[in-house]
Amino acid sequence: MSARRSGVTRREFVRDAGGIVIGFSLLDSSLAPALIAQAGAAARPSPRKLEAWLHVLPDGGVQVFTGKLEIGMGVDTALTQIVAEELDLAPSRVTFVLGDTAATTDQGGVGGSTSVSLGSRPLRNVAATARATLVQLASQRLGVPADRLEVHDGVVSLKGDANKRVTYAELASSNLDAAAGDVLKVSGAGFALNVEGSAKPKDPSTYTVVGTSVPRVDMAPKILGTYRYITDVRVPGMLHGRVVRPAGVGATLVSVDESGVKGISGHVRTVVDKNFVGVVCETEWAAVKAARALKVTWSAPVEAFPEQRNLYSHMRAATPKATRQGTRNGDIAATLAGSAKTIDAKYDVPFQSHATMGPGCALADVRPDGMTTVWSGGQKPHALQKGYAELLGIAPERVRVVWMQDAGSYGRPGFEDAGADAVLLSKAVGRPVRVQWMRHDMTAWGAKGPACVFDLAGAIDAQGNVTGVRFVSRAFSGGEILYLPDAAGNYLAGQLTGVKNTSGVDEYADWGGAAPAYRFPNLEATAHVLAGFHDVASPLRSTHLRDPEGPATSFAVESFIDELAAAAGVDPLELRLKHIDEPRAKNALTVAADKFGWDKRMSPKKNITGDVVTGRGIALGTRNGTYVGTIAEVEVNRKTGVVKVTRLVCSHDCGLIVNPDALKSTIAANLVQSLGRTTKEEVMFDRSSVTSVDWNTYKVARASDVPAVVDIVLINRPDLPPGGAGEPSSRPTAAAIANAVFDATGARVRQIPLTPATVKAALAAL
Numbered sequence: 001m002s003a004r005r006s007g008v009t010r011r012e013f014v015r016d017a018g019g020i021v022i023g024f025s026l027l028d029s030s031l032a033p034a035l036i037a038q039a040g041a042a043a044r045p046s047p048r049k050l051e052a053w054l055h056v057l058p059d060g061g062v063q064v065f066t067g068k069l070e071i072g073m074g075v076d077t078a079l080t081q082i083v084a085e086e087l088d089l090a091p092s093r094v095t096f097v098l099g100d101t102a103a104t105t106d107q108g109g110v111g112g113s114t115s116v117s118l119g120s121r122p123l124r125n126v127a128a129t130a131r132a133t134l135v136q137l138a139s140q141r142l143g144v145p146a147d148r149l150e151v152h153d154g155v156v157s158l159k160g161d162a163n164k165r166v167t168y169a170e171l172a173s174s175n176l177d178a179a180a181g182d183v184l185k186v187s188g189a190g191f192a193l194n195v196e197g198s199a200k201p202k203d204p205s206t207y208t209v210v211g212t213s214v215p216r217v218d219m220a221p222k223i224l225g226t227y228r229y230i231t232d233v234r235v236p237g238m239l240h241g242r243v244v245r246p247a248g249v250g251a252t253l254v255s256v257d258e259s260g261v262k263g264i265s266g267h268v269r270t271v272v273d274k275n276f277v278g279v280v281c282e283t284e285w286a287a288v289k290a291a292r293a294l295k296v297t298w299s300a301p302v303e304a305f306p307e308q309r310n311l312y313s314h315m316r317a318a319t320p321k322a323t324r325q326g327t328r329n330g331d332i333a334a335t336l337a338g339s340a341k342t343i344d345a346k347y348d349v350p351f352q353s354h355a356t357m358g359p360g361c362a363l364a365d366v367r368p369d370g371m372t373t374v375w376s377g378g379q380k381p382h383a384l385q386k387g388y389a390e391l392l393g394i395a396p397e398r399v400r401v402v403w404m405q406d407a408g409s410y411g412r413p414g415f416e417d418a419g420a421d422a423v424l425l426s427k428a429v430g431r432p433v434r435v436q437w438m439r440h441d442m443t444a445w446g447a448k449g450p451a452c453v454f455d456l457a458g459a460i461d462a463q464g465n466v467t468g469v470r471f472v473s474r475a476f477s478g479g480e481i482l483y484l485p486d487a488a489g490n491y492l493a494g495q496l497t498g499v500k501n502t503s504g505v506d507e508y509a510d511w512g513g514a515a516p517a518y519r520f521p522n523l524e525a526t527a528h529v530l531a532g533f534h535d536v537a538s539p540l541r542s543t544h545l546r547d548p549e550g551p552a553t554s555f556a557v558e559s560f561i562d563e564l565a566a567a568a569g570v571d572p573l574e575l576r577l578k579h580i581d582e583p584r585a586k587n588a589l590t591v592a593a594d595k596f597g598w599d600k601r602m603s604p605k606k607n608i609t610g611d612v613v614t615g616r617g618i619a620l621g622t623r624n625g626t627y628v629g630t631i632a633e634v635e636v637n638r639k640t641g642v643v644k645v646t647r648l649v650c651s652h653d654c655g656l657i658v659n660p661d662a663l664k665s666t667i668a669a670n671l672v673q674s675l676g677r678t679t680k681e682e683v684m685f686d687r688s689s690v691t692s693v694d695w696n697t698y699k700v701a702r703a704s705d706v707p708a709v710v711d712i713v714l715i716n717r718p719d720l721p722p723g724g725a726g727e728p729s730s731r732p733t734a735a736a737i738a739n740a741v742f743d744a745t746g747a748r749v750r751q752i753p754l755t756p757a758t759v760k761a762a763l764a765a766l
Helices: 010-016 029-035 075-087 120-142 219-224 284-293 308-317 332-338 381-392 415-429 439-445 492-496 550-568 572-579 583-596 660-679 733-745 756-764
Strands: 054-056 062-066 094-098 149-152 155-158 161-167 185-187 194-196 239-244 253-257 267-273 276-281 295-298 322-329 341-349 361-366 372-376 399-403 433-436 452-460 466-476 522-530 612-623 626-637 643-653 709-714
Touching (some): 062 120, 120 149, 120 155, 120 161, 120 194, 239 284, 239 415, 253 267, 267 415, 276 284, 308 452, 332 452, 332 522, 341 550, 372 381, 372 415, 381 399, 381 415, 415 433, 415 492, 466 550, 550 572, 550 612, 550 733, 572 583, 572 612, 583 612, 583 709, 612 733, 626 733, 643 660, 643 733, 660 733, 733 756
Parallel strands (some): 062 094, 239 433, 466 522, 643 709
Antiparallel strands (some): 054 062, 155 161, 185 194, 239 276, 253 295, 267 276, 341 452, 361 372, 361 433, 612 626
């Protein structure tokens, strides 16, 4: 297939491939020219059509099209199982096209732990409708009533007579849309997009594939080194680009001196657009050298940031840009004033980086006629299609985004920004340009998870009952840079070229939303959002990082519940069970406690002696119908302040379990990453720049930090639909560890990360 063939429709692409629909995201990089065959304006597949979701292939397998993606948690395997279950087909015969805007419907991409909980609904209904349609076609072919037929691995046969049969392969040339009635009923949009056909999906009690640990479909090629990532894409005529960043926040371009790059073999062009400066070269190494050699003069940066040591006091003193009043019942002021005992505590959580193990990469081919193809690992390709179109000033239909897996992501790490860089550079030179970010690009200039501070007060009466709580949060918004990258001002490159960010939203660190909704007779919860430090190209601009405000808010709430238990003289688990209403939340706590071997007692431990002491801590996590109980066991060296997590126990209830082993792996990865965010991770900055630029200045958990024992207990609920698992188990980890430190030492650490210096300061305050 010619790379420059024009006007290729989706149906023609399928036809020319002999009826076999190719999964773009898994193509060998040597076949990349086929990916850019679509040079004409592309009509997005209509979700009303069965063929927009599923094709039966000549070999009897099926190709499924979805706007959902696989970013490292086995989502494509779970979706494969769901489709295979409904079609009575072996999972090995189900393949996927993921997130290609020319081939898939817009399901919002990936985010909010919704890929299985929401993304599976239309696929389950489509597969059920396709099966019913195929059985009806088989009935016509065999001359047998449909209710007398059964299906085993794509073979439709007469019950009791396996010789009277027809295969999906033999029915592959049939028009499923016409046979199914041509139209699916569509409801919702984006993440909530759903379709329903004439057939009802199976009863979960009959499942044979869903609920089993089918091996992940992507694991073998990744282990064997044959999996193709975004970094592997190559297209004819491709050049390589790098962007030179400003000297700091608010710095503007003064001049560019190209004398240093003239002698670099392979340098093609220097691109300047307002404060966007980049180089384009024939080779990757030439681009690296040219970016270093280009002499760029910037104006002095603006001192937009406070001194790092003053971050939290600055946040508490700043005037909020938005406020949301949460739960308010009783009279908390009077309760606090008249209580026998009051507890006050402040909790602080820093900016954190996505710190993906591999920096972002993207490839853009902006042709002279405006037709554009972008390969990106961004989590929301259909939104990227709109955003890149706006950046180029063209209609979205003239942009095709082909998703390919990058280094794994949990929000907006910078993959979308790398794509915007590539788009501007490709437009300038009229050839495909590949942009590979460097480590310092990703860690210093990638958007950050928001910093949050919390002030809590609690009242305890003379009988030891908690009678009231006041909760106040102040946080930068996880939506300052909107999680939907559908506008030019959403990108770093767009802002550097003068496009304003107008798409941001206010997200709150709220009681009962980002943390469990404990019930008290008197409760007042208020959440404030703070304005970002600078509205143009700030390296401290905040966005979604795995459950943006959830881990921070849960750290504050779950730590404070522990403080209330200690002040009331009761067991921390007992107090939680008393003040939480949701039965599944209670069950998650008790299941974790049973697995751990929890003994009922107060914290901290009595008779704390020795340099190295041990303790246990518990915390609850709730998120959109998923319930997590986490218990941490730690060793604390009281001389050095070093905290070592020796054991983690996690119970997890997310409804129906599709793939137990994959779910356990997702939870384990959540625990390790959130452990690192608890004990290591903090963005460092001065008055105008982020100074965390590598693994020495931005520390993450290493293999030696992983606990020797990690016990994961899955709570399966086949009577419920599958819920989210990508983020919930990140929430309780920090509080469980901090509570364990308190149990071991009697010192309460209220600031993340739990570095040796922070722990030693808490010990010194005893």
